[in-house]
Amino acid sequence: MPGSNIPVHKQFDLLINSFLSDKVGIAPHFLTPALSAGLQQHVLQLQQDDMMTAAGIGNDEIKDGTQKMRTDKIYWLDKSHGNTFEKQFLQQAEDFIEHLNMACYAGINDYEFHYAVYEEGSFYKRHKDQFKTDSNRKYSLITYLNDNWLQTDGGQLDVYREETVQHILPHAQTAVFFRSDETEHEVTPANRSRMSISGWLKRV
């Protein structure tokens, strides 16, 4: 597959440089095919074992509970779970943070990541990732695990720009990176099961 042999630090540079020039960084081969496949298998297993739970909303939730903001299911990653792929992903995230701190003096000293599954019909309405009463989340890093995603599969990441909306398909191996405090975005309803890892780089 083209690009799959690109060293990971080149993908880090690509993600950071496209973020700096365009506010939304994209690296199409952030994950190797092997890591993407391993993580995908892990999510499927977690789903089968009924380990994925309905996502709550942070303290920015609209108080009227009649209208759901999001309908995905999540599972928080932790090295202590002992899964090889999970550990490998978190190690790569730590390497990326080190790279980001060196390149941009970002001062990131904490992180959190969860798997997300959007079953058919699931969505996450327009929002920002930084909670009003908690400004620790500085950057959002989303990584996708879906092979052969088509436009007709829905489940796009829509990023609201000044005048336009940018549509990003959740292709396997791809990472997207943006500021958590200012970038408004949403996940449009998925027409097939959609898997990803959402994460935040924090200064605490």
Ligand code: OGA
């Ligand atoms: C989130 C989110 C976007 C995506 O988890 O906060 O906005 O494309 N995810 O999965």
Ligand code: MN
């Ligand atoms: Mn978000």
